[in-house]
Amino acid sequence: MNMRTSTYTVTFPDEFVLPGYPDELPAGEYEVVIEEECLQGLSFEAFRRTATYLTIHGKGEHAGRTELRPVSERDMELAITHGRNIPRDVNDSEAALSPQEDLK
Template structure:
């Protein structure tokens, strides 16, 4: 069976959580690894996703440790959607729009 892997990077502007994992992950860039297998017997080339992983780098006492967290594509899309909605809300708040007053 032929397999392929692709990597991409997603950016979270806010801390976020993922179903099935305790705790909150900090905002930042995260690598996503997608594994797919070639579907046999078709008249055209097609792949089926077999796994999606989010690369989580350790911090604090876990610095230097890397963890691949298995996630569903749907959970990743939901987390990114929540992040985008939260970022849009924060960008339209009074505090975000108010210029700083400079006193001389």
């Protein structure tokens, strides 16, 4: 099964919360990781999202610890929209490139 991973960075100007997590997260830049799997048996290349994670870097007594928090695509989009953030720095892994995209 072919998988691909994409990442992008969002900036939250204010503290925010994500559904399912009790703590409030501080304002700042966060990396969003998206994992997708290739759908087999089609005459064209298509991918299905299997997971979305928000990368949380520890601060204070938790400095040096990184946590990937699973979050639904909808909840992540709502958090971004609510904070009026614009995703930037999109970085797709090489596995995410189709042969046609690789030639560009």
